[in-house]
Amino acid sequence: MAGLRVTPVHRHGQARLYVSLPDGRSVAWYDRDTGHVSLLLADRRDEVLAALRPYVVGEPVVGPPPVPTPADLVRLSLHPDDDLAPNRPGEALLTELERYGSVHRFRTDPRRRELAAQQLAGAALERLEAAGWRVLHSVPLPGEARIDHLLVGPAGVLTIRALNTGRHRVRIADPLVTVGHAAPVPLLRGARHEAERASLALAAAVRPVLVLVGADRVELGPPEVRDVSVLKDTELPDLARMGGVLKPADVEALYWTARDRRTWLRV
Template identity: 50%
Template sequence: MSAMRALKVLPSGRPGRGRLFVNLPDGRAVAWYDRQENRISVLADDQREAVLRVLRPYLTGTVSIGPPPVPTTAGLLRLALPPDADLAPNRPGESLLGELEHGPAGARARHRLRHELTARQRAGDAFDALEPEGWRTVHCVPLPGLGRIDHLLIGPAGTFCVRTVPARGRRVTIGDLLLAVGRGEPRPDPRWARRAAALAARVLATPVAAALAVVDAARVDTAPTLRDVRVLRLPTATPELARLPAAPQPPDVEALYAAARDSRTWLRWAGERA
């Protein structure tokens, strides 16, 4: 068997965004390709040519190659993270996929879940597109006592706990405590977002702002007194996020991302609280 055939290319992280690892048949990594930095890090120099051959179909542009860079603190945390504790591969609306498959049988309930899932997916795609601007997103984060954060957005302007609001072409009215979509019953989303952001701030030991991502609204009316919850109209709000000024004390984005993507961060806090 040739060296090229013996090597296997395996993805890590969200499709199209994480690293590609090159492994031997026994599972040991000999190299990885960081698509974001367009760099190949080679652990076994005698496999260099074989690594290049097996990765060639995945390479774009000018690629640098060499030994692994000295890892940062965040990098060391990421390398030590067990795959089953890593939240980074979570898809937007991950928990709803299971509900749709095994959940309510009623047509109305399934219809609502499908619209909710579509909104979370559209919001998640918009937030993931901010990666080149220095932002990182973790989707479907378990928050003990409050369910799950739809999207935790970490970037140069701070950290945001985002609740998704599917509007489907209707008017959305947002007050200090409640919001309403069209003529539907008022929902406590602003209040939930505040509580979730405050809890996430304690878990991560960093300021976290509450945000509502309103997807495909015909119109959004926001109470002038609503100052502590950011309202993002998607899909047009993400350029606004990218242009936000850096926080007074810019967060260490990669270190926060490394902590936020580790499910043990959230479970450990719940255990200490119990």
Template identity: 50%
Template structure:
């Protein structure tokens, strides 16, 4: 039995396979887009290739990895189970929807009745209930509320990930004590942001601080929850954190309202964060990102 294990990951827009020892130390990674196996110290050349053999396709280049930054060194020493960087937007929702799709008690429904768009370029795995029927497959419906929430999480997550070219680092679905989660954390030149996601369902957004209502739906204290996310992140990271409420799919003809200390953005507005700066330097961003991706950091939040 191999003493090495292979773990999928996603880094700066690229799919990777990380090879690590049983103690969690990374010894190599395979970048699928470039077809390159980057070798580190800690394991033999032949052992690494044997572990990766089932996953290698086409021509493969093998060589030493680029010289890592201090933040990369911190990541490489982080056990994969404690690394939050591979988390997908709405990570917990994927499991709940997968369970619902496999439940024998779920009503059958045609796939055409589901109208939650999936981007073909999305780096995250498409769950069974969104793939469509295959040979011998019985298509079951997903709970609409969870499906809409996941679609919103993915839309906002993709918009945030697009900021990485402007020097931002992004994490998704950060678990907190007490089963709570921070939907997204963005660290960049404009500072540290917690981003709480709301599915707009094409309805108008109304704010009566701390309440937020969508159309004629029930008002909920989303602004209070967004502020609480920022406070817990600030406690965990020991730095200033600003709250953001991201509304995915809000009514296009109505401008989003303004709150005193919470940015309210649509997923299309997130790209404007790339133009902001003056708060954190690149070294500070990398240091905070290395701290934030460690699951144990959030035990004190």
């Protein structure tokens, strides 16, 4: 009984508790909205109910699961340790800062500004789910690289890099990005490379986006930027109106492929 693991998942309007064995195999899930426990292994009934007891109010209805959708099948086969969906915006930075105790102690740590940008952009992207978008945060790539945010929805697949501009003027001269009086940095080149790696991993077209968080104003100079979308964070809600590329079933299939950590090992 002690070996069963309960993992809460609240995504896309569903609040569920998944019960799995130590090796990651699912044995049941509890749907908080319906109060139904879908039992995959009948001989584990008592153990499952005991594991769920701290989380369940009242007497749940226990029975076999409904006929699974393709998304359910993927979810059930995905080990919790390989599931990227629970990642918070800035997950990698949060882990680093918490490890060294600098989340609150070192307010001048530049990673704090980077984290703030990812959290603000991430919150805006999560609000797009009502328009049929799916988002993942802090997607790990080989070599300790990360994609800040991966967005999958009606308008296709987007890799999103968030840049904290500190309310300065931002000048774009492909591939260079200059914030205030700081030295220019070839951020557009990095954004393109992330999109290329994501395209290879997902076997799908991926477009890069650079989000300027808190920019005072943006100046686009020659050469013109054609293949990287440059947006202010205030423009992210406009993505909800874009579409015409992926059907809902395609969005779900790509999202479930992307949330598996193993998908990204080959890029």
